[in-house]
Amino acid sequence: MxxxxxxxxxxxxxxxxxxxxxxxxxxxxxxxxxxxxxxxxxxxxxxxxxxxxxxxxxxxxxxxxxxxxxxxxxxxxxxxxxxxxxxxxxxxxxxxxxxxxxxxxxxxxxxxxxxxxxxxxxxxxxxxxxSRVEEEERLFQDWDALVSDPPAAAKLLQELQPPVQQTISHCRVNYRQLVAADQPGLVLDIAPLSDSDLAFYSLDVTRAGDNGVLAALLLRALFNGLLQEQLSHQGQRLPELGSLLKQVNQLFRQANLPGQFPLLVGYYHSGLKNLILVSAGLNASLNTGEHHIEVSNGVPLGTLGTAYLNQISHRCSSWQCQIWGAGGRLRLMLSTE
The missing domain is CATH 3.40.50.2300 (Response regulator)
Known part of the structure; x- marks a missing residue:
């Protein structure tokens, strides 16, 4: 045999x-x-x-x-x-x-x-x-467990916060956050997409009750896949983050997560020195040393059936982004190696 x-x-x-x-x-x-x-x-x-x-x-x-x-x-x-x-x-x-x-x-x-x-x-x-059926069954089993135990979901989300300092995609990235220590506020996630580009987002989880934490966990699980899929369709072009946020808005609705979800998403290409930002309900300002740019905050996800967003694109080798909302304030800083 x-x-x-x-x-x-x-x-x-x-x-x-x-x-x-x-x-x-x-x-x-x-x-x-x-x-x-x-x-x-x-x-x-x-x-x-x-x-x-x-x-x-x-x-x-x-x-x-x-x-x-x-x-x-x-x-x-x-x-x-x-x-x-x-x-x-x-x-x-x-x-x-x-x-x-x-x-x-x-x-x-x-x-x-x-x-x-x-x-x-x-x-x-x-x-x-x-099989896809087996994978979906495992996902929904985990999801049901998190829905039924909000403290466990909040604890898991806290454990998944990125390190305050790291080097990814040839960039030095660090952040400082001011939120209440005993409850989630502004959630940050940063991830490399390749050796030359990375993506990040900040989500305010305080305006949807327990659904805010669940939305953050769902976004963390699906964000990279959604962005990688869009990049594969863009060819050599930079991603259209407004389109990505509309997809996220639909996902929250399909997951039966009512509420308001202020969200800012960013993308940076270290080779092209190009930063893209789009906000749906979070306040943000960008400082590149030479320029100071206020990011239009728009309407939080979950407010409307669709999302209407403006995207800004700026070339810079180092930058600081201040992000704030009801859930607190954070400063994200990046410089290329």
Whole structure:
């Protein structure tokens, strides 16, 4: 009988020798060809000579951790399926790994080998093991749990806030926020889209009751996909963020989330030094050192059946954006490397 992983080359990137050896033995017993790496740097060196069908990697590793490894590969256009197996309890790390495009994440200790086997096969054969119906069922199960437990939803949202300082897409980004410590206010999210561009948004969650937090979680899950889809249709042109906000407005309505959702969305291309901003209900001002621009705040999402928005575009290598509303005030700062 043919072994389930016969002929499949799997690269194991794991700094713990015992767990690395256990994975090696177990995968080999299922017919896989394995290669071993101790960290991200070691993995990249191995991949000069091999093209694995699947990579299994940890997050916390010396020299180059798993998140840096995945980000490097995706920025280089490498779409090797990746399964993360990690002991992390940091939701921000898990969210970033999923955002970077890993196929799945399992938490250590891995005790159920049948589940591990199914996950490995699902990563290798996604069309056979994952259906859209199953994915939607899992999403709605999680969504129902969050809807029924607002404090848990608010706690999850707080854990997913980005680091106050980071370097992404060849840009140094940091922010300062002034909100009430015991409740969500202005929610910020920042994410790289490629090695040369990034996107961000700020959502005021205080004007829709519990629906504000739920809308923020929904937006965090779908924002990158919506923007990447629009960029793929734009060709070489910069994105039309007004169109994106209209899509978000419709999503909130389809998710049965009534309320007002003041939202500002931005996009920056570090190569072109081009910043795009559009606001639906949040106050904002842009300072580039040479210019000071007031951003028209428009009408919050959820107010009307559609959204009517104006987009501004400005060329600059560094900038500060002040954003404020009922939920507080924040300052987002960026400079290119």
């Amino acid at each position: 043919t072994q389930p992983l016969a002929g499949k080359h799997i690269l194991i990137v794991e700094d713990e020798p015992v767990f690395r050896s256990l994975l090696d033995s177990w995968l080999s017993s299922l017919g896989a060809i394995t290669s071993l790496a101790e960290d991200g740097i070691d993995a990249l060196e191995k991949m000069i000579n091999i093209t694995p069908d699947l990579m299994i990697c940890d997050i916390e590793m010396p020299r180059m951790n798993g998140l840096k490894l995945v980000e490097h590969l995706r920025n280089e256009g490498n779409q090797t399926p990746i399964l993360v197996i990690s002991a992390t309890e940091n939701m921000a790390d898990i969210a970033k790994a999923l955002r970077l495009g890993v196929q799945d994440i399992l938490l250590k200790p891995v005790k159920d080998l049948n589940r591990l086997r199914e996950t490995v096969l699902a990563c290798l054969y996604p069309n056979m093991f994952n």
